Every structure is written in C-alpha cells, then in structure tokens.
Amino acid sequence: MLTLTLADVIEGLTGNRIDASQSISSVVIDSRQAQAGSLFVALPGQNSDGHQFVADAFANGAVAAIVHQPVLNVDESSRLVVGHANPDKVAEAAQNLPVCIQVGNSLQGLQQLAAFWRSKFNPRVIGVTGSVGKSTTKELLGNVLATRFVTLKNEGNLNNEIGLPLTLLKLNNSHQRVVLEMGMYALGEIALLCQLARPHLGVITNVGPVHLERMGTVERIAQAKSELVQALPEAARGGVAVLNADDPLVHPMAAQTSARVVTYGLSPQADLWASDVTSAGLEGIRFVFHYQGEAIHARLPLLGRHSVHTALRAALVGLVEGLAWGEIIAGLQSLPSTAQLRLVAVPGPNGSTLLDDTYNASPASTIAALNLLDDLTGSKKIAVLGDMMELGSFEEEGHRKVGCRAADVVDVLLAVGPRAKIIAQEARACGLDAGSVFELDNNRAAVKLLSDMLEPENVVLVKGSNSQRMNEIVSALSHKNRPLPPKQSEQA
Numbered sequence: 184m185l186t187l188t189l190a191d192v193i194e195g196l197t198g199n200r201i202d203a204s205q206s207i208s209s210v211v212i213d214s215r216q217a218q219a220g221s222l223f224v225a226l227p228g229q230n231s232d233g234h235q236f237v238a239d240a241f242a243n244g245a246v247a248a249i250v251h252q253p254v255l256n257v258d259e260s261s262r263l264v265v266g267h268a269n270p271d272k273v274a275e276a277a278q279n280l281p282v283c284i285q286v287g288n289s290l291q292g293l294q295q296l297a298a299f300w301r302s303k304f305n306p307r308v309i310g311v312t313g314s315v316g317k318s319t320t321k322e323l324l325g326n327v328l329a330t331r332f333v334t335l336k337n338e339g340n341l342n343n344e345i346g347l348p349l350t351l352l353k354l355n356n357s358h359q360r361v362v363l364e365m366g367m368y369a370l371g372e373i374a375l376l377c378q379l380a381r382p383h384l385g386v387i388t389n390v391g392p393v394h395l396e397r398m399g400t401v402e403r404i405a406q407a408k409s410e411l412v413q414a415l416p417e418a419a420r421g422g423v424a425v426l427n428a429d430d431p432l433v434h435p436m437a438a439q440t441s442a443r444v445v446t447y448g449l450s451p452q453a454d455l456w457a458s459d460v461t462s463a464g465l466e467g468i469r470f471v472f473h474y475q476g477e478a479i480h481a482r483l484p485l486l487g488r489h490s491v492h493t494a495l496r497a498a499l500v501g502l503v504e505g506l507a508w509g510e511i512i513a514g515l516q517s518l519p520s521t522a523q524l525r526l527v528a529v530p531g532p533n534g535s536t537l538l539d540d541t542y543n544a545s546p547a548s549t550i551a552a553l554n555l556l557d558d559l560t561g562s563k564k565i566a567v568l569g570d571m572m573e574l575g576s577f578e579e580e581g582h583r584k585v586g587c588r589a590a591d592v593v594d595v596l597l598a599v600g601p602r603a604k605i606i607a608q609e610a611r612a613c614g615l616d617a618g619s620v621f622e623l624d625n626n627r628a629a630v631k632l633l634s635d636m637l638e639p640e641n642v643v644l645v646k647g648s649n650s651q652r653m654n655e656i657v658s659a660l661s662h663k664n665r666p667l668p669p670k671q672s673e674q675a
Contacts, residue, residue: 185356187300189247192222193277195299196249196284196292197265201274205246210293210352212345219244224293225254226345233289241281248281249296251289265292290345297348298379306335306358307421308380309500312365312373312411313388313433314404315548316493317342320388321364323485323497327514331506332359342366347376360504368397370407377414384503385411385442386425386496390432392577393545399575405432415442423503425496428453445503447495455499462488462558465528465536472498472508479508483515486526487555526552529661534639536561537661540646541654544571546581550588552646557592561642566593567629567656569647570600578602583609590615593644597632599623600651626652630659 189205208220214236217223223240225233225248237248238256248254253262262283263273286292309328311321318340325336335358337350342364350363365376390405398404416422422442427433429448437444446453449460451473460470463482470491472479483494494515501511526540540552549568556564566589574581582602586609589596596615598607600623607622623629633643633656643660647653 185303187222187352189277189280191300191303192247192249192284192296193273195296196286197263197273199273201277203274203277205280207246210349211240211245212349214240214243214245217241217243217245221245223248225250225289226293227289237283246280246282248283249289249292250283250285251287251292252285254283257283293348294344294375294379297351300354301351301379301381304354304356304358306354306361307384307504308361308363308382309384309386310363310365310377310380310382310411310414311386311388311496312367312408313386313427314391314393314408315545315551316388316496317364317366318542319485319490320386320493320496321362323493323515324386324500325362326517327497327501327506327511328360328362328504330510330514332504333357334360334362336362337364340364340366344372344375348379351379365411367407370398370403371410373407373410374414377411382411382414383416383421384423384425384500385415385440386500387411387427387430387433387436388492388496389427389430389547391545391547392574392581397573397575401432401577405436408433409436409439412436412440412442415440417441418443425499425503427492427496428456429492445499447492447499449491455495455502457491457495460488460491462555464555464559468494470494474502477508479512481512481515485515487551487558489551489554526555529657531641531643531660532634532637533641535637535641535643537657538642538644539654539657540644541649541652541657543649544569544647546571546574546577546584549585549646552644553585553588553592556642556644559642562638562640563594563642564592565595565597565633565636565641565643567597567599567633567643567645567647567653568603568606569598569651569653570602572602572648572650579605582606586610587613593619595619595621595636597621597623597629599626599629599647599653599656603647626655626659629656633660 187207190203194200207222210222212224217240223245234254237254264285328334367373412424424440424442424444426446428446447455455474457470467484469482498511529537531537582605586606590610590613604622607620611617
C-alpha cells in the first residue's frame, strides 16, 4: 500500500527525491499527539506557537517537523532550510533524524505537501460546503459511498485550510472516494481548498446568514460558497455540481459551472425530490424519494423534518456515483452506529431527556431544532438557547425570529447570554407567558435553574454557538449535576 514516507515529505517540500524509506505514521499539529514516526507541523496560534513544542514532538517520537524559523532545543545540524541546500545536503539531513524542514511559511508548507500528495492518487473527490448541514451531510455521504467504495472523509470539523490538508495526507492508494467538508470565513478560502483537493463533485447545502459579521452580506456568502462549483471540472471530465433546488441562492449557481448540474429538493422540478415527509420524533423521519419515475419509501434515523435535505444530498451523490438504491438506503440507515450526529438525545435528571445540539447555532439551525422539539411528546418542552454569533447586521432579526418560533413551541424558555436576551424579549412579545421566560447570564445559572425544575418526561433542547460552551450545561445535567469543569488552557 502506498503511504506517506519521509522521502515524499522531502520531495513535496524541496522537489528533491531522496532515498528515505522512513514511514510517516501520522501528521500532527499538536505535539502531544506526536508518536513514533510522526511528522509535526509547527503552526503559530492565538495562544502559543507550535515552534515552542518541536522538541516535545521529537521527544514523543516525531521523525520530522515542518517549521518556518529556527527552534530552541533542537540540534542545528538537524535543520534543513528549503531553497538553501543542494541535493547532497538534503540527503544528508534526511539521514540525521529527527529533522526540521524549514520553509518560508509552515502552513503553506503543509498545504504544498498536501497538494503534492493528492496529485499522486486519482480517487473521486466530493467537496461539501454550505451555511448549515455540512458536517452531517459529509458523515451521511461518507456512509453511503462506503457501502461500495473505500472512502476517506475528514474527521470532526477538520474542514479548513489546516484540517483539509491533514485529511489529504491520510490518502493511500486503497481509497476510491474522498469526502471533504469545506468551511470558510472569507472569499477565496474555498477556492484555496479546491486547489488542494481538486474535487470532481461539489455539494452545496444552502446559503444563510452564518458568518455574516465577517462577510457583510448573504450574497457575498453565496459568492464564497460558489467557489466550489466554479472549481469543478467540466461535465465531459466527470464534474458534477449537486445543488439545492429549494434555496434561491444555491440554485442559480448552475450558471457558474461547466460541470453537469443535478438538483435535489421538495418539488418535482428537482432531479431527486422527496414527498410525504413526516417526523417520528427521536425515532427519525419517513418520506418518499422520487427519481426518474421511481418512488422509494424510506425511514431513516435522522432527527427533524429538515434532515430530509441531508438525505437527499447523500442519496443524489450515491446515484451519480452509480450506487443502487439498496446500497444507498443501507448507507443512510447506518448513520447512528458509524457517525456522530450534531443533535443527540441523552438522559437528563429526574427522568428528563436532553437534546444536545450545542455544536453551533444559526437562526436556521436553531429554528430547525425547535421544529424537532415541536414534533416530540413530553410533559413539558423546555428550550435553553444561547447567543448566536457572527450574524452581523442580521443579529437582531435572527435572534427575534428564533424567539418568535420558540414562543410557538416551548413551555419554558431559558435565554443564556446578552444576545439571547433578544430571543427572550421576542418570545414574550409573541405570546409566551412572561413567567416562563428566564434571562440568564451564564451556563452555571442555567444548570442551577434546570436542576430544580426538571421533572419526568420533560424534553430539554440546549443550543447555542460553539463559543458559548453550552455543552457544559448538558455535561453537568447528564452526569448527576456534577459541577461544571474549570476551563482548561490550550497548548499548540
């Protein structure tokens, strides 16, 4: 099996191929994750600089490090400066392990190496982007393709200019399909990821006011997302754009690509569409797929009616890649055992149920979570909603939309954080009893209030932006009300 070696690392960064058979067991950016045979990439961070931990990585077994400056506690003779060494010097340094390979910029070095390694293989690569639903789509799509193909996908949220290269460096010649989630904060970032990954298929989930604070307008967000379809090869070379026919900012992207365009949605105008969508609460959803005259009934373990779009995306890619419906349905149904859903149900105090949707939050995803809560049965429905970040000019309107929907669904609302006060105000304005609305300053206050409040068969939705750390609320309540942990310091 062809896997990454030190010779590949040297060649990818210097252009010189040498005799170095040392296998690279993993590529890491955290010195604590280094092990025997690792390649450590020293990246500067907000709180610390990876260059401070090169010696630690070597002590843990790393055989090489990509750096962009000299590092302390490392033998100077083990430093190879790219662009300032002849092939003999390169070969000599590679024999003197561990070795520091000094490039102009360590992040760019990581990306250069990933692009070099990607070029050695020819799997079908599927890029997934959008404002909401990228990660669940990536997981579900990976499961569908894995019913027939050896499939690589990015782990967790490794979807940016660091995480995607790390995923590409795990490629080997057994992989037939690669599924890559692509995130962005600014124009040009998805274009960069596409240069590295060279996708054949591009899946756009939707466009909404996520990161609006950075991007300025929803139209600019759409422009950034469209970089994926623009990067696809033309139809004759296997390029396929998979677009959401129900999203008015996604469907027009068909005009921005020379790839073949296929669409999904909830109307017969889409190539693959769904009807009769019903929610079975925590048991999943039921609906009917429609494709080329066929009607396929499906019951899937996805939570909330909005999840039908996720299933449509994954199924349509499966169809494009030649899978049979039996394989597609099997992949869609395998999600709970092989992938982590963003919204999970866990037992809470006194016989209650907690819906943990604390990974992140936008108005669209929060309203979708409230819709799921509305589908469930319970003695009391409670929502614990935190601040939604990076909404820019849509901040007040977005929080108000959530507050009004919450008023229609919940019996009790806990609003945690300064921005969430807007949710509380709008919920009261939309008819939720003022005595059932609580404005709280922090997670500890929410835990204390819920600990005293929860009763058997209560259902509690907990959701907020990742920076609000509302997972602390779920953790405290699901572990017999143990105290919230102290915040831990971070190390590169």
